Amino acid sequence: MRSTPLSINRTGAVLTALALLFLALVLGAAIGETAIPLDVVGKTIANRLWGAGYPLDAIDEGIIWNYRLSRAVVAACCGAALSLCGVVLQALLRNALADPYILGISAGASTGAVAVAILGIGAGMLTLSLGAFFGAVFAFALVSLLALRAGRGTGAIILAGVAGSQLFNALTSFIVTKSANAEQARGIMFWLLGNLSGVRWPDVTLALPVALGGLLVCLWHARALDAFTFGAESAASLGIPVKRVYVILISATALMTAVMVSIVGSIGFVGLVIPHAARFLVGVRHGLLLPAAALTGAIFMIAADILSRVIIPGQVLPIGVITALVGAPAFALILSRGRAAS
Amino acid sequence: MSLKAETVSWSAGGRLIVDAVDLEVMPGEFLGIIGPNGSGKTSLISLLAGIRPPKSGTVSLEGRPLAQTTRRDIAQHIALVEQQAETTERITARQAVELGRTPHLGALSPWSRRDTDIVDRALEHVGMSDFSGRMWHTLSGGERQRLHIARSLAQQPQILLLDEPTNHLDIHHQIGLLELVRGQPLTVVAALHDLNHAAVFCDRIAVMDRGRIVALGTPTEILTEDRIFAVFGVAATVERDEDGSCFVRYRRPRPKLHLISDTTKRHDHAR
Ligand SMILES: Nc1ncnc2c1ncn2[C@@H]1O[C@H](COP(=O)(O)OP(=O)(O)O)[C@@H](O)[C@H]1O
Ligand SMILES: [Mg+2]
Numbered sequence: 282m283r284s285t286p287l288s289i290n291r292t293g294a295v296l297t298a299l300a301l302l303f304l305a306l307v308l309g310a311a312i313g314e315t316a317i318p319l320d321v322v323g324k325t326i327a328n329r330l331w332g333a334g335y336p337l338d339a340i341d342e343g344i345i346w347n348y349r350l351s352r353a354v355v356a357a358c359c360g361a362a363l364s365l366c367g368v369v370l371q372a373l374l375r376n377a378l379a380d381p382y383i384l385g386i387s388a389g390a391s392t393g394a395v396a397v398a399i400l401g402i403g404a405g406m407l408t409l410s411l412g413a414f415f416g417a418v419f420a421f422a423l424v425s426l427l428a429l430r431a432g433r434g435t436g437a438i439i440l441a442g443v444a445g446s447q448l449f450n451a452l453t454s455f456i457v458t459k460s461a462n463a464e465q466a467r468g469i470m471f472w473l474l475g476n477l478s479g480v481r482w483p484d485v486t487l488a489l490p491v492a493l494g495g496l497l498v499c500l501w502h503a504r505a506l507d508a509f510t511f512g513a514e515s516a517a518s519l520g521i522p523v524k525r526v527y528v529i530l531i532s533a534t535a536l537m538t539a540v541m542v543s544i545v546g547s548i549g550f551v552g553l554v555i556p557h558a559a560r561f562l563v564g565v566r567h568g569l570l571l572p573a574a575a576l577t578g579a580i581f582m583i584a585a586d587i588l589s590r591v592i593i594p595g596q597v598l599p600i601g602v603i604t605a606l607v608g609a610p611a612f613a614l615i616l617s618r619g620r621a622a623s
Numbered sequence: 624m625s626l627k628a629e630t631v632s633w634s635a636g637g638r639l640i641v642d643a644v645d646l647e648v649m650p651g652e653f654l655g656i657i658g659p660n661g662s663g664k665t666s667l668i669s670l671l672a673g674i675r676p677p678k679s680g681t682v683s684l685e686g687r688p689l690a691q692t693t694r695r696d697i698a699q700h701i702a703l704v705e706q707q708a709e710t711t712e713r714i715t716a717r718q719a720v721e722l723g724r725t726p727h728l729g730a731l732s733p734w735s736r737r738d739t740d741i742v743d744r745a746l747e748h749v750g751m752s753d754f755s756g757r758m759w760h761t762l763s764g765g766e767r768q769r770l771h772i773a774r775s776l777a778q779q780p781q782i783l784l785l786d787e788p789t790n791h792l793d794i795h796h797q798i799g800l801l802e803l804v805r806g807q808p809l810t811v812v813a814a815l816h817d818l819n820h821a822a823v824f825c826d827r828i829a830v831m832d833r834g835r836i837v838a839l840g841t842p843t844e845i846l847t848e849d850r851i852f853a854v855f856g857v858a859a860t861v862e863r864d865e866d867g868s869c870f871v872r873y874r875r876p877r878p879k880l881h882l883i884s885d886t887t888k889r890h891d892h893a894r
Contacts, residue, residue, distance in 0.1 A: 377711065501730045508725045511708040517674040518705070519778070520698025520726030565712050 298576050302357065305583045309353030310345045312587050314595070317341055326350070347481065353583050355480045356600075358492035359541045360551055360582025361575035364559070365492075365499050366534040367552035368574045372506045372567065373530060374435040380553035381538040384438070384531070385445030387547035389420020390539065391473050392449045395456045398472075399465055409472065410543040417539035420449050425531075435513075438531075474599030475548035477586055484544050495537040496575055502530055503567040510565075548601045550608025551578055551585075581607075624650055624685060624700060624781040624810060631670055631680035640666050642834035643680070648782070648812055653805055655821040656814045658831030659855055664814040665706055667831065668786050671812060672703040684782075698726035702775035706786040706814075709767075710759060717755040719770050720745055723777030745773040748803060764791035772800060776807070785813040789820065818871045822846055830854055843869050 310322045325345045327333035366381035374383070382388070393416015394409050396402045402412070428441035457466055499506075505526050508516040517523045538552075559574035585603040592598060626648040633641040641663045648654055648671075656664050669675040670682055673689035681688045689697060702723070710719075723745065724738045746752045749769040754762065762770070768791050775783055783804065789797040797817075801824045804811055815821045821828050821842060828845040830838040832854050838845055846869050851859045858874040 375711075504725055504728060504730065508722060510710050510712050510714060510719070510722060511705075512710075514669070514674050515703075515705060515708050517694060518672055518698060518701075518703035519722060520693075520695035522694045560713070565714055566718065 298572070302576060302579055305580045306350070306353045306357065309356065309583045309587055310349040313344075313349060313590050315344070317345060321345070351482045351485050352477050352480045352586065354485050355488045355544060356477055356582040356586045357579035358485075358488035359545050359548065360555070360578035360580070360585075362488075362492045362495055362537040362541050362578075363548065363552035363582075364555035364574040364578025365495055365571060366538050367556040368559070368567070368571055369499055369506065369530050369534050371556055372509050373527065374438060375509065375512065376435065376439060377557070378553070379439070380549075381534060382446070382547065382549070382552070383442045384535055384538075385420040385424040385442050385449060386417045386535060386538045387542055387549075388446040388449035388453070389423075390414070390417040390542040390547060391453045391469075392416045392456070393419070394472060395453050395461075395469055398469060399456055399461045413546075414539055414543035416449070417542055418535075420445055421535045421539065471599055472546045473601075475546040475601035475604070476599055477545055477589075478597055480544065487540060488544055491537055491540045492575075495533055496571070498529070498533045499571050500568070502526060503571055506530075506567040506571075546599075546601065548582075548604055550601075550604045551582060554608045555581060626671060626682070626684055626701070626782055626810070626812075627686075628667075628671060628682045629680050631667075631677045631682055633666055633670055633675060633678050635666075640834050641670060641677075644834075644836050646671075646829060646836060646839070648810055649827075650810055651808075652826040653811045653813070653824055655825035655828045656812065656831055657816070657818060657821050657828060658814075662831040663834040664831055665786050666834075668703070668784050668812065668814060672701055672784050673697045674703070695726050698778065698780075700780055701782045701784060702778040702780035703784045704771045704775050704786060704788055706790070708771060712759070714759050715755065716751060716757045716759065716762065716766075716770050717742065717746065719759060720755075720773045720777050723774040723779075726778060741779065742777050745777040748776055749773045749800070765793065765796055768792060769796070769800070772804070780809065782810045782812070783807070785811065787814050787816060789815070789817065818846060818851070822869050822871065843867055846871055 307319060307322050307326075310325075311317050311319050321337060321341055322345055324333065324335040324337055325342045328335055328337065328342065329346055363381050367379070370379040370381065370383060371377060390413040393412040393414065396416065397409055397412030424438075424441045424445040427444065428438040431437040431441055457469060461469065505516070505521045508519045508521045513523050516526075541548075555578040556570075556574050559570055559577050562577070563569045563573040582600075582604075585600050585607070589598045589600045589603045592603070628644055628646045630643045630645060631641060632639060632643050644667060646667075656667065658664055666675070670677050673682060673684075673692070673694070676690065681690065683689065684692060684697065684700060720742050721734075721738075724734070724741065728734065728738070743752070746755055749772050751766065751769050751773060754766060754770075759767070768788065772785075772788065775785075785804070788804070789800060792800060797820065801813075801820060804813070805824055813825075815825075825842055827840060828838075828842055829836050830845060830850065837854065838850060843863065846861055848859055848861050851857060851861070851871065858876060860872045860874060862870045862872065864870070
């Protein structure tokens, strides 16, 4: 739209954005415990994608392709998806503090994960990820049901989400304290804080379509999201089928979040902070805000992953620790800015 | 474009709030709705706008029930200015008006030069062109209200529904706004609380009381001393000019009037 700051040249903006993303991915593959020169990264990508046939050290190529690149791509998808969810939920619920986990999804996922890992539910047939996914979907279903019964309005959804989160977090703690040994408890905590070390290409084939599909669904509804600026009744009077938009977009965000949480654990702050950062950069119109948030989220997450690998030599920090270390101060900034604005 | 409500009822909290209302809005007219607070004006306007489904009865646009019309279709013909619509988003005045184009734009159809012109004109109409770059939260209540009106004009409707549109405005802007709206080739339904504004600007006035329309007619038919006392509980003198227009002058209630005895009664109950 013409009154947004970045309307000079659409094609130019899109190309710059893609270039930035590509650069982040390459850096994500190059930086790590063993630093690998950028040209080797480029050649590996060329070898694998186009069969370019450059002679390369097999170990370097293996590290780049099998570990770092898949990991960077999943980090990007996850950052993009969580940021999109944040933007959508903040707009629909008209609450600046809404994040992807406000619907109880991360709490449900952790309960699902511990149910599989500690209680052995699924008798070895279920992976941790699948357990987390089912937990997330179950929690979301419960929260939606509660919200519908509690009545209309966005307040009901938020309250139901808080209640659901408390319930599932309590269940998780209950299971962990009752049944887990010290090693299991540590493993679970590590998983809960977000962890990309186990990520391989099969995860990409799940994360990438979900993130791209999610982006398309959200973009399709960009004008509808704009129309919620003055609330749901105002949106309805502007021709938005409010109920249908709620159902589609909230289900889409729930699905995106559930998939991402099941792959990498519940990484906090990204979905809350990145949307605000993106608004700061490009304004509040969703046609621009959604792609900007997705891009910022993707790059932020790749950077956080790099940091988590190099900040303490020889040790990988949970990525959630990094996002929170950056996220918490940013969040404080938003709060103070919000007060100044009101 | 005709808008018609047939025995429309709506209830909330187990209470009937709009009670079997029949109302036909004539194409091109300015219809005022007056009535005390809580009489159901806002609720009726929401029903007419189709943003709340009636509990029974139908609202129809050009003979077609709103329930069978898509939201987008309705919004291309009917615009609504709500009594209260606020945001904490950091949008500019112009962006607020641009929202009015929503029902005319698809997910794939881009914003065009024409949309920009329509928004420019709408801003001009309400005298807010100079404010277009200002942030919403820096504007006064009256400026925000004028932007809401501009948004509804940018929607290019045939029917404009206004819920107490002159709240927050100074007298100059109250008159200016009603004059502006009246000058548009639009059918207007407006909930008004100033009876003299209703007398000056309306072709017809509907009186609401406890969810019902208790009277409907021209200003001179409707604004009588007896009715004003019956509906609003205020004593008033209605002066009439030779040209048929009327003017309502409120009288100060004298002591020992029913209002005071009401209060005393309530105190008695409390004890
Ligand atoms: N959603 C609701 N739930 C319960 N009561 C409502 C609701 N909306 C309106 N009411 C009640 O209906 C009555 C009419 O309200 P309204 O249409 O806003 O009147 P008016 O606009 O004439 O002041 C009021 O008593 C109000 O409290
Ligand atoms: Mg009202």
